[in-house]
Amino acid sequence: MARMKFLCDAERCIECNGCVTACKNENEVPWGVNRRRVVTINDGVVGAEKSISVACMHCSDAPCMAVCPVDCFYRTDEGVVLHDKDLCIGCGYCFYACPFGAPQFPQAGAFGLRGKMDKCTFCAGGPEKDLSKEEFTKYGSNRLAQGKLPACAEMCSTKALLGGDGDVVADIYRQRVFKRGKGSEVWGWGTAYGKPDQPKAAAGAKS
Amino acid sequence: MTATRRLLITGAALIFAFGLGACGERDQVTVYKQGKYQGKPDTKPWENDPAAAIYTTSKWDKGSKTGWESAVKTRNLAQNEYTRAE
Numbered sequence: 001m002a003r004m005k006f007l008c009d010a011e012r013c014i015e016c017n018g019c020v021t022a023c024k025n026e027n028e029v030p031w032g033v034n035r036r037r038v039v040t041i042n043d044g045v046v047g048a049e050k051s052i053s054v055a056c057m058h059c060s061d062a063p064c065m066a067v068c069p070v071d072c073f074y075r076t077d078e079g080v081v082l083h084d085k086d087l088c089i090g091c092g093y094c095f096y097a098c099p100f101g102a103p104q105f106p107q108a109g110a111f112g113l114r115g116k117m118d119k120c121t122f123c124a125g126g127p128e129k130d131l132s133k134e135e136f137t138k139y140g141s142n143r144l145a146q147g148k149l150p151a152c153a154e155m156c157s158t159k160a161l162l163g164g165d166g167d168v169v170a171d172i173y174r175q176r177v178f179k180r181g182k183g184s185e186v187w188g189w190g191t192a193y194g195k196p197d198q199p200k201a202a203a204g205a206k207s
Numbered sequence: 208m209t210a211t212r213r214l215l216i217t218g219a220a221l222i223f224a225f226g227l228g229a230c231g232e233r234d235q236v237t238v239y240k241q242g243k244y245q246g247k248p249d250t251k252p253w254e255n256d257p258a259a260a261i262y263t264t265s266k267w268d269k270g271s272k273t274g275w276e277s278a279v280k281t282r283n284l285a286q287n288e289y290t291r292a293e
Contacts, residue, residue, distance in 0.1 A: 147265025
């Protein structure tokens with residue numbers, strides 16, 4: 001198995017926030033914390049509005065992991081970035097380091113006191129006994145230990161949000177792009193280094 | 208050798224030594240060492256008994272990594288509605 005990854009198809013996301021709700025419900029995330037959220041650009045502009053669902057991207061070279069002063073992060077064999085809440089001191093360095101704003105901090109007391117960091121676990125729980133009450137209380141549901149995939153991706157009504165083995169997810173997305181005749185421009189050379197040689201969409205492609 | 212001359216030579220030697228001391232080339236960039244996880248160990252997902260989970264249809268033998276991967280892949284492929292529609 002390759003690495004577990006999320007992929008959000010901006011052509012399909014309808015900003016329903018079903019993934020956000022599924023995540024909140026599955027993991028009983030506390031008030032004020034959003035492990036996942038939907039970001040919309042060009043809101044209200046006809047034909048230009050795009051939405052994507054964003055959470056922890058479980059980076060292969062995670063900046064949060066690099067900056068953590070107490071080294072509470074670890075990466076599982078499946079490439080999921082998790083952390084030990086017993087070690088976390090709630091310093092917030094990971095929040096500054098993360099390009100996606102994934103780390104969240106619940107309010108732990110008066111005067112905005114910051115609690116221990118909370119983030120998307122790819123529904124893989126944390127370093128407690130699998131499927132135990134302690135694991136659920138600290139980290140939320142452990143769906144991977146049940147042979148399931150993250151609730152957000154499995155619940156997505158338009159299947160805009162794909163989650164799972166990176167190779168399988170890429171295959172599904174590739175097939176989708178071939179069928180609709182466009183969409184490959186969202187990644188690759190053109191996206192990373194400009195688009196001088198961007199191939200044109202196939203004739204008769206629909207939006 | 209007069210005392211003045213000796214003093215001058217000693218002074219010049221000291222200035223020379225301190226002056227060159229500043230010319231030493233040292234690394235200007237800090238090389239950060241990658242930290243090592245300090246927390247508790249975690250269990251692998253395939254080490255769980257699938258029967259321990261409620262409301263799941265995924266099946267694998269406890270401890271079988273390939274069995275777990277195959278169960279997860281089945282669910283993963285279910286996200287492709289093109290194959291479901293065919």
